[in-house]
Amino acid sequence: AQTVTQSQPEMSVQEAETVTLSCTYDTSENNYYLFWYKQPPSRQMILVIRQEAYKQQNATENRFSVNFQKAAKSFSLKISDSQLGDTAMYFCAFMKLYDKVIFGPGTSLSVIP
Amino acid sequence: DTGVSQNPRHKITKRGQNVTFRCDPISEHNRLYWYRQTLGQGPEFLTYFQNEAQLEKSRLLSDRFSAERPKGSFSTLEIQRTEQGDSAMYLCASSRRTSGGGLEETQYFGPGTRLLVL
Numbered sequence: 468a469q470t471v472t473q474s475q476p477e478m479s480v481q482e483a484e485t486v487t488l489s490c491t492y493d494t495s496e497n498n499y500y501l502f503w504y505k506q507p508p509s510r511q512m513i514l515v516i517r518q519e520a521y522k523q524q525n526a527t528e529n530r531f532s533v534n535f536q537k538a539a540k541s542f543s544l545k546i547s548d549s550q551l552g553d554t555a556m557y558f559c560a561f562m563k564l565y566d567k568v569i570f571g572p573g574t575s576l577s578v579i580p
Numbered sequence: 581d582t583g584v585s586q587n588p589r590h591k592i593t594k595r596g597q598n599v600t601f602r603c604d605p606i607s608e609h610n611r612l613y614w615y616r617q618t619l620g621q622g623p624e625f626l627t628y629f630q631n632e633a634q635l636e637k638s639r640l641l642s643d644r645f646s647a648e649r650p651k652g653s654f655s656t657l658e659i660q661r662t663e664q665g666d667s668a669m670y671l672c673a674s675s676r677r678t679s680g681g682g683l684e685e686t687q688y689f690g691p692g693t694r695l696l697v698l
Contacts, residue, residue: 471622500685512623512671512689558622565677567613567636568687570622 469494471561471571479577480549487534488544488574490559496520501535501542502560502568505553515557518542549578582606584690586672592696593662600658601693605674612655613687614647615671616640623671629655630677662697669694 470493480486492501503515518526518535525533530547546553559571585604593599605612611630615623626645627637631652641647644662649655659666673687 502686504689511691512673514686514688517686560622562685562687565685567625567628568615568623568673569625573620573622 469496469561469563469569471559471569473559473571473574475574476572477575477577479579480546482549482551482578482580484549485545485547486549486576488546488557488559488576490542490544490571492540492542492559492561492571494540494561494563496563499561499563501533502562503531503533503542503544504558504560504570505555506558506573507552507555510555512558516544546576551578551580554578584672584674584688586670586690586693588693589691590694590696592698594698595662595664597662598658598660599662599695600656601670601672601695602654602656603672603674603690604654605672606688609674609676609688610652611675611677611687612649613673613675614655614657615673617669617671617692618667626657626670659695662695664697667695667697 472491499520501518505515506512516528516531532545534543556573558573560568562568587602613628614626617623629649644660647657669692671692672690675687
């Protein structure tokens with residue numbers, strides 16, 4: 468069975484600084500997808516960034532980028548130029564082809580003015 | 581594209597009552613998923629449909645839970661004889677199953693229904 472681990476329950480970062488959230492996963496699959504979802508307080512789960520396992524190039528979306536290390540089964544999220552609106556729970560998630568999403572326990576990120 | 585919608589957004593009920601939640605997926609999406617999220621935790625998979633067929637159910641989905649997607653569009657999740665342990669956020673997500681897979685399989689989430697059982 469697949470598992471997703473996020474070892475940082477809480478993190479904080481100063482506004483405009485850079486922060487990296489860690490995620491590791493365990494799977495025997497070769498083809499799969501990885502995601503970072505953001506869930507602001509009392510608000511909807513939003514997709515931040517996604518990565519296909521067969522692609523070596525790390526995904527980027529504006530201020531968000533990932534460091535995908537397939538051999539190490541590591542998928543960290545880097546947020547550059549942190550903004551107050553980035554305050555949220557961040558969930559790392561795994562999905563094998565045509566299947567359900569398995570979420571990690573989440574990291575609560577606070578951006579400090 | 582109006583996104584995934586869920587109703588009601590909040591539900592308070594007494595233990596032993598039945599409740600029903602509705603999810604309307606993104607219109608062209610043929611897959612629909614239900615997840616449960618308790619406070620401070622990541623969502624946990626409950627069940628999913630491809631069109632009207634229910635393809636998988638989690639062990640979390642006890643006999644008191646039933647989900648339907650009768651016409652392959654909206655879905656309902658019913659909980660019978662609610663218990664205090666059922667208090668959680670119930671999330672719905674949808675995606676488009678394609679023959680080639682790919683990131684089109686990405687799931688998009690609704691706002692959730694928060695259930696409180698007293």
